[in-house]
Amino acid sequence: MSASAPEIPGLAAPGSLRRLFTPIRGHLALCAILSALSAAAGIVPYIAVAEIARVMLENPAGAASTVWTWVAVGAAGAGLWLLLAVQSARVGHFADASLLHDLRRRIVRHLGSLPLGWFRAAGSGKVKRAMTGDLEEMHEVIAHALGQLTGAVTVIAVGAAYLFAVDARMTLIALAVLALMALFYRIAMRSMTTHMNRLIAAEARISAASIEYADGIQVVKTFGTGGRVLRRFDEAVDEHTRAFADWVAEVQYSSAMSRLFGSEMAVLAAVAATGLAFVADGTLGVADLVAFLVVAVGLPTSILPAVSAAQGVRKGRMGAANIERLLSRAPLPEPSLASTPTGHEVEFDRVTFSYDGVTNAVEDVSAVCPPGSVTALVGPSGAGKTTLASLLPRFYDVTDGAVRVGGVDVRSIPSTELLSSMSLVFQDVALLRDSVAENIRIGRPGASDDEVRAAATAAHIHDVIELLPQGYDTPLDGGGGSLSGGERQRLTIARAILSGAPVVVLDEATAALDPDSEAAVQDALAGLADGKTVIVIAHRLHTIVGADQILVLDGGRLVERGSHDDLLAHGGLYARMWAAQEGVPA
Known part of the structure; x- marks a missing residue:
């Protein structure tokens, strides 16, 4: 361009x-x-x-x-x-x-x-x-x-x-008044960009804090945390107030002078005073003065909207x-020569990834996840579990090494084909402002009503949907309407089941649920994982004791691998985490 x-x-x-x-x-x-x-x-x-x-x-x-x-x-x-x-x-x-x-x-x-990782960031x-x-x-x-x-x-x-x-003299006098207006306006606006950036940043903080407060209103009311919870909101409002006050303090006089000299009264006063003096000494006719009182005094009328337009x-x-x-x-790079995976084995081959190019979030991780198996990723907070799983659907591209599906580097698979081969279920549920049926059907657009119902049944959510006011036609908002957290989660699992994708990634799918909801979701996940290549990120270790293999990450590195029993017998990090969660001696 x-x-x-x-x-x-x-x-x-x-x-x-x-x-x-x-x-x-x-x-x-x-x-x-x-x-x-x-x-x-x-x-x-x-x-x-x-x-x-x-x-x-x-x-x-x-x-x-x-x-x-x-x-x-x-x-x-x-x-x-x-x-x-x-x-x-x-x-x-x-x-x-x-x-x-x-x-x-x-x-x-x-x-x-x-890249989908950009949206997360x-x-x-x-x-x-x-x-x-x-x-x-x-x-x-x-x-x-x-x-x-x-x-x-x-x-x-x-x-x-x-x-x-x-009359040239009178014209110059009228224009001189407008020139003074322009001068003071320029002085007032000389730092507008700096102040606007500061105000916009403060408004963004207010917006974020407001959303945080609205989303957490139940916690606030339940625990009565009051001012402590609202501190970030108060600080954002105070910063906005200070930013605006600093701007006003800097420009108040120049802005006032700009408005004064840009007013019709200022031009009228200047024209009338000098015009009457010229009339008195015989160098200006009364008829000519009238022309200035009509035309010159009206000039500021067009300037004031232009001042607002200049700010716009x-x-x-x-x-x-x-x-x-x-x-x-930069968009997600698409392969110039696409390759087709053979099967759905997932392989992490000496994978290294850094968000900032300095510190590695994942470093030299190698593992193979065979089809029909369940692989669990566990470790302390910040160990790199979610990061490693995010490299599979190309939320980010590896810094070094390779992630393969069916023997093909994911960077050689078109992104639409790669994502269509995966079912991604996250802790944070995303629902559309549409009917229950359409929220499930986006897993496979064009699926019949019977297929939607079958997926809901497999996800243990069919009976709940039938009790809704309009059944499968019940409209939902982005928050899931009257559905509980576990029910919303099962709805997304039904969506994943309907897609039939052979690779399943579960990211803390039950972390925020109560025990009853967790049990229902676990039953739904069993139906989703049947015969698939499944990768599970878990904090609650009791949910993955039956996994075929458990990969233990710490500081971005793979420090242990094996079954639940093998890792307990080894007595390492996993055994200590299990002891801490279950309250048993390490």
Whole structure:
């Protein structure tokens, strides 16, 4: 996208906005032209009123025909202003809708190509801001700020040209007032980007803390933790308050002076005072003073919206930069020559991975998970269990070594094919705002109602669904509606069963459940794992005593492997963890 957008007042600096605006630069140019013509037509009625006053004062006897001519000119200007303003708005909003539609599609498609690990690291905040706040800032620039800035420049140019024709001295005085407004405005805005970044960061912290509080409201009410739980929220609000107060303290005087000199009263006072002095010494006619009182005093009217538009442009640049950063993130590399796995054996071959390129989260881990077997990953918090499992579906790519499925490096398997061969069940349940049946059916779109019911039965959730108000047609929200945590978990297991994927990854699937729910989920997992290559991440060791092999990780390294009985007999880390959890001597 090397082509550049047309030079537009307020958008002259090259950057993200110009690059993103390239597809609609023709529409922007037309919108700018229409806005300029509309603004020029809009000032004509004021000039007509001034000329009518001059004619009536200078030659009242022969003014009739000239007055009606100016009345017609003013009326034509008003009509043309309305017509051109409507067309300019139509073109601007069309360009806005076209670009934002294109950007939303680009963002969604690009998100689909990013490594899934990026979403875990970034969370939903960056995606939400790009799809809503950042695009809204760009909407303001395209649909509103463009016309306001162009209109302000045109009004001042046309108005100043007319006033210079009447009296150059008075014109310079009026423009000097506006120049002072521009000077103080520039002083007030010189550090806007720094303050806006600080405010945005504080708002993000407030949003995150609010969500955290809302999600944990049951814990807060149950345990009465009060201020301690809300401390992060209070600190975020305090930071936002300090950021805003610091900005106000820095710009309060320059901003006040900018508003003062940009007001109609300031221009009126300057024009009236100097104009009356010139009239008194005979160097300015009364009719000419009237022209300045009508036209010059109206110039600030077009400037004030432009001031707001200029701030919108700054926000738009920040939004465009955020969108460009998102779109520039490297997608998950797809193989140039795809390979097809033979079987579904999973192999970790001397796998090493680092999040930051400095510290290895997983280091030199080798293991084979045969088809039809259950492999459990256990270890202390931060041992690398989830990281190792995340390398299998390519949430991240290994730093060194290889992860293979069916003898093929996962990097040589197209991502869609790789993910379709796996059922991933996490502790955090993700449900759609759709019916129960559709929440299960996304495991295999196109599955029949009977197949959906069969999967639900295998997941031990069918009877629960039948008791819902509308059965399988009951709509769910993102939180699962009236379903309990264990029931929501079994719903996702039904989804995985329906997919029929031969490789199953279970990440702490029962960690947050009560004993009764855990037992039901374990029964459902048994149906899911039957005949599959299963990898289980577990904190509760009693849930994996029957695993075919247990891999014990510590500090990112594989320190032990074997069956439950073998590891207990070995007396190492696993035996100590078991003793700690079960309350038995090590």
